Amino acid sequence: MTTKTVSERFLEGEEGExxxxxxxxxxxxxxxxxxxxxxxxGEEIWDPSKVTSVVDHFCPPSTVERANFxxxxxxxxxxxxxxxxxxxxxxxxxVMCEGRVLPGELVAGIDSHSTTYGALGAFGIGFxxxxxxxxxxxGRTWFKVPETIQVExxxxxxxxxxxxxxxxxxxxxxxxxxxxxxxKVGLNMDDRLNIANMAAETGCKAAFFPPDNTxxxxxxxxxxxxxxxxxxxxxxxxxxxxxxxxxxxxxAVPHKPYNVKPLSKVSGKTIDQVFIGSCASGRLSDLRDAVxxxxxxxxxxxxxxxxxxxxxxxxxxxxxxxxxxxxxxSGAVMLNPSCGPCPxxxxxxxAEGEKCITTQNRNYPGRMGEGEVYLxxxxxxxxxxxEGIIPEEVSR
Amino acid sequence: MRRRAxxxxxxxxxxxxxxxxxxSLDPEKVVQGLMAGIEPNFHQTVKDDDIIVAGRYFxxxxxxxxxxxxxxxxxxxxxxxxxxxxxxxxxCVNRGVWPLEIEGILDKVSEKDRLDVYPExxxxxxxxxxxxxxxxxxxKIIKSNICQRKDDVR
Numbered sequence: 140m141t142t143k144t145v146s147e148r149f150l151e152g153e154e155g156e157x158x159x160x161x162x163x164x165x166x167x168x169x170x171x172x173x174x175x176x177x178x179x180x181g182e183e184i185w186d187p188s189k190v191t192s193v194v195d196h197f198c199p200p201s202t203v204e205r206a207n208f209x210x211x212x213x214x215x216x217x218x219x220x221x222x223x224x225x226x227x228x229x230x231x232x233x234v235m236c237e238g239r240v241l242p243g244e245l246v247a248g249i250d251s252h253s254t255t256y257g258a259l260g261a262f263g264i265g266f267x268x269x270x271x272x273x274x275x276x277x278g279r280t281w282f283k284v285p286e287t288i289q290v291e292x293x294x295x296x297x298x299x300x301x302x303x304x305x306x307x308x309x310x311x312x313x314x315x316x317x318x319x320x321x322x323k324v325g326l327n328m329d330d331r332l333n334i335a336n337m338a339a340e341t342g343c344k345a346a347f348f349p350p351d352n353t354x355x356x357x358x359x360x361x362x363x364x365x366x367x368x369x370x371x372x373x374x375x376x377x378x379x380x381x382x383x384x385x386x387x388x389x390x391a392v393p394h395k396p397y398n399v400k401p402l403s404k405v406s407g408k409t410i411d412q413v414f415i416g417s418c419a420s421g422r423l424s425d426l427r428d429a430v431x432x433x434x435x436x437x438x439x440x441x442x443x444x445x446x447x448x449x450x451x452x453x454x455x456x457x458x459x460x461x462x463x464x465x466x467x468x469s470g471a472v473m474l475n476p477s478c479g480p481c482p483x484x485x486x487x488x489x490a491e492g493e494k495c496i497t498t499q500n501r502n503y504p505g506r507m508g509e510g511e512v513y514l515x516x517x518x519x520x521x522x523x524x525x526e527g528i529i530p531e532e533v534s535r
Numbered sequence: 536m537r538r539r540a541x542x543x544x545x546x547x548x549x550x551x552x553x554x555x556x557x558x559s560l561d562p563e564k565v566v567q568g569l570m571a572g573i574e575p576n577f578h579q580t581v582k583d584d585d586i587i588v589a590g591r592y593f594x595x596x597x598x599x600x601x602x603x604x605x606x607x608x609x610x611x612x613x614x615x616x617x618x619x620x621x622x623x624x625x626x627c628v629n630r631g632v633w634p635l636e637i638e639g640i641l642d643k644v645s646e647k648d649r650l651d652v653y654p655e656x657x658x659x660x661x662x663x664x665x666x667x668x669x670x671x672x673x674x675k676i677i678k679s680n681i682c683q684r685k686d687d688v689r
Contacts, residue, residue, distance in 0.1 A: 268600040
């Protein structure tokens with residue numbers, strides 16, 4: 140019997156083979172779901188109990204057209220019998236990772252950052268709207284079983300820096316492939332979610348952290364009944380092995396997430412806006428990092444600091460811990476958990492010529508309106524907000 | 536099929552192929568967004584027989600289907616690139632647009648060159664007569680997606 144890679148186990152086929160496979164769960168959000176309404180008219184969903192619908196892009200809506208999308212989504216879930224519909228609960232990928240996705244599941248999301256679920260030992264794969272229509276009708280779709288790139292994480296203190304280092308090394312070479320992580324650092328779940336999310340920028344089909352005790356402890360917070368039975372890799376068959384060792388904070392400069400430089404090479408640039416949030420970040424450890432840097436200091440008068448907790452659950456924990464009080468005292472503007480400025484939807488677009496440093500995952504041209512977007516970890520972002528420029532270093 | 540090439544470069548991201556601000560269910564607005572991140576009035580210059588030719592990694596980033604939909608609406612039925620993002624490839628197929636992968640195409644084609652493209656046979660004849668080959672699609676995918684979608688539009 141030949142041994143199998145993780146992708147071969149999840150998709151039940153051999154590398155390179157086209158297979159049809161059932162999915163365990165589907166995620167819809169208001170940003171892309173409107174494109175499926177027409178095609179789903181008169182169609183039934185194969186199993187509405189396996190579908191989650193999240194309003195996070197237009198949350199709350201900033202135009203009448205968007206308000207109509209959200210209204211239509213509510214009508215859609217009612218008509219189709221989907222009961223798991225949430226609004227104002229948080230950004231879809233974080234919401235899915237708070238008690239919905241389980242290790243070992245194959246999850247189809249209507250969004251390119253569905254790779255995030257790999258942090259939990261699931262296989263999260265993103266789809267466009269037409270593919271999602273077929274999945275909703277049939278509960279299955281076709282896949283080409285991807286090859287694997289193994290990423291050994293050897294050193295690094297922050298998920299964002301590790302992710303940026305991965306993007307720098309791999310660029311788009313993981314297009315159509317699976318990234319399988321070997322966590323030698325003992326990362327916490329916030330960092331793993333951050334890395335599996337930003338891995339999407341390599342073009343990978345899935346990004347997988349083999350489940351371990353960190354996974355188990357995290358899952359048990361939401362569901363203490365679930366036994367973790369995981370399809371682990373049986374062999375280290377891979378195209379390439381990449382070692383990641385991060386020694387200093389990194390920054391991705393415009394306009395590609397893989398244009399990565401050490402912080403010291405980017406310092407001094409004047410910043411107009413700082414955004415800590417998006418599905419890549421805005422988790423409790425990011426908010427703690429921001430407080431550590433900002434406490435008893437003030438945001439530079441020429442800078443606006445916008446912060447979005449990734450979910451309502453995180454927001455409430457941050458309230459309880461006193462983090463939000465401290466952030467507001469320093470001059471941060473708290474936004475409700477939602478996508479907001481990251482894809483240039485609302486609440487923080489850039490004017491021409493402006494610069495923003497952010498913990499989000501993308502800095503493509505036009506991503507955040509006009510201007511230039513720099514990607515960095517929450518501490519670097521918080522310090523930029525105080526100094527009004529990208530700092531030279533972040534003291535420990 | 537005789538076609539006219541509209542040429543773009545390497546690493547064109549979905550945010551350039553279809554900027555987020557054109558996201559809509561109104562076909563008029565969606566088509567205006569086509570390639571607007573690079574050439575704001577591109578859609579107005581598209582002729583019936585136009586196709587897109589690009590380099591490596593066409594459509595990286597977002598998985599929004601609006602990019603492929605905008606091509607469908609503009610009547611672009613073929614994109615030839617050296618490689619595609621997963622999302623762009625699948626979304627094109629699902630919108631009745633042929634995503635054809637041909638190594639080295641970008642260096643061999645100039646803006647407004649005439650090409651003869653045979654997606655089902657797996658070949659392209661360039662303006663200077665050179666013939667290039669590529670792997671044709673599995674028939675099953677052609678029948679269930681590309682042909683069906685074409686009928687929807689035309």
